[in-house]
Amino acid sequence: MFVITEQPLDPAELVEAVRQDESGAVALFYGVVRNENMGRAVQHLEYDAYPEMALKKMREVADEVRARFPVTGVGVMHRTGRVEIGETSLLVAVSSAHRAASFEACHYAVDRIKQIVPVWKKEVWEDGEEWIEGHVPEIPGTPPPA
Amino acid sequence: MTTVSIRLYAGLQGLIGARDISMELPAGATVGALRERLGELYPAVQAFLPTLVCAVDEEYVAPEHVLRDGDHVALIPPVSGGCACS
Numbered sequence: 001m002f003v004i005t006e007q008p009l010d011p012a013e014l015v016e017a018v019r020q021d022e023s024g025a026v027a028l029f030y031g032v033v034r035n036e037n038m039g040r041a042v043q044h045l046e047y048d049a050y051p052e053m054a055l056k057k058m059r060e061v062a063d064e065v066r067a068r069f070p071v072t073g074v075g076v077m078h079r080t081g082r083v084e085i086g087e088t089s090l091l092v093a094v095s096s097a098h099r100a101a102s103f104e105a106c107h108y109a110v111d112r113i114k115q116i117v118p119v120w121k122k123e124v125w126e127d128g129e130e131w132i133e134g135h136v137p138e139i140p141g142t143p144p145p146a
Numbered sequence: 147m148t149t150v151s152i153r154l155y156a157g158l159q160g161l162i163g164a165r166d167i168s169m170e171l172p173a174g175a176t177v178g179a180l181r182e183r184l185g186e187l188y189p190a191v192q193a194f195l196p197t198l199v200c201a202v203d204e205e206y207v208a209p210e211h212v213l214r215d216g217d218h219v220a221l222i223p224p225v226s227g228g229c230a231c232s
Binding site (some may be wrong): 037 | 153155156157159180198201204205206207208215220222223224225226227228229230231
C-alpha cells in the first residue's frame with residue numbers, strides 16, 4: 001500500500017495492508033511534526049508533493065527493500081498540505097517472518113524515502129516560513145551527487 | 147521548436163509565482179539548456195540551479211537528456227519529506 005493524501009494517516013490500515021499470514025513481525029515508523037527545529041519554534045508544517053512520481057518512488061524504495069531484506073510486505077503513507085504539531089506526516093510499515101529484518105528494513109526505507117521521494121516541507125514559524133532543503137535525489141544511471 | 151510544460155514545486159513555485167509555466171526551446175534542446183534558459187528568464191532561480199534536478203515522465207534525468215515536444219518537466223528542489231527527525 002502506497003498513499004499520498006491530505007487526510008490524516010491511519011496506521012492500523014497500513015499495518016493490516018503489509019501483514020501477511022507468513023509475517024511474525026511488523027515494524028511501524030511514525031514521522032511526527034515536532035514543535036521546534038534548529039532552535040526555532042515551529043507552528044505547523046506544510047507539505048508539497050509531486051504525487052504521481054512520489055508514489056512511483058515509494059514503490060522503488062519498496063523494491064529496494066525487498067531486494068535487500070527478507071520481508072513479507074512494505075507500505076508507505078505520506079501526508080501533504082498543512083500538518084499540525086503532534087500529527088503524523090509519514091508512516092512506513094514493514095513486515096517480515098522474524099523481527100530483525102523488519103527493524104532493519106524499516107530504517108532503510110525511511111532513509112531512502114527522505115532521499116528520493118519528491119515531497120517537500122515548509123516550516124511555518126510565528127515570524128516567517130521557509131521551505132526546507134533536504135537531499136538532492138540521485139539520477140538513475142549516474143554516480144550519486146557528492 | 148520544442149515546447150515543454152514545466153511544473154514547479156515547493157519554494158520554486160513561490161519564486162516564479164506560478165505552479166505551471168511553458169517554455170519554447172530549439173529542437174533537440176537538452177535539460178541542461180532548459181535549466182540555462184530558466185536562469186535567464188527568472189534570475190531569482192539561479193541560486194537554486196546547482197541543486198535542482200529535473201524529472202521527465204516521472205523519472206529524474208541528467209542534463210544531457212534530450213527533450214521532446216510536449217514533454218512535461220518537473221523541477222525538483224532537494225527533497226525534504228517525512229519528519230525533521232534526521
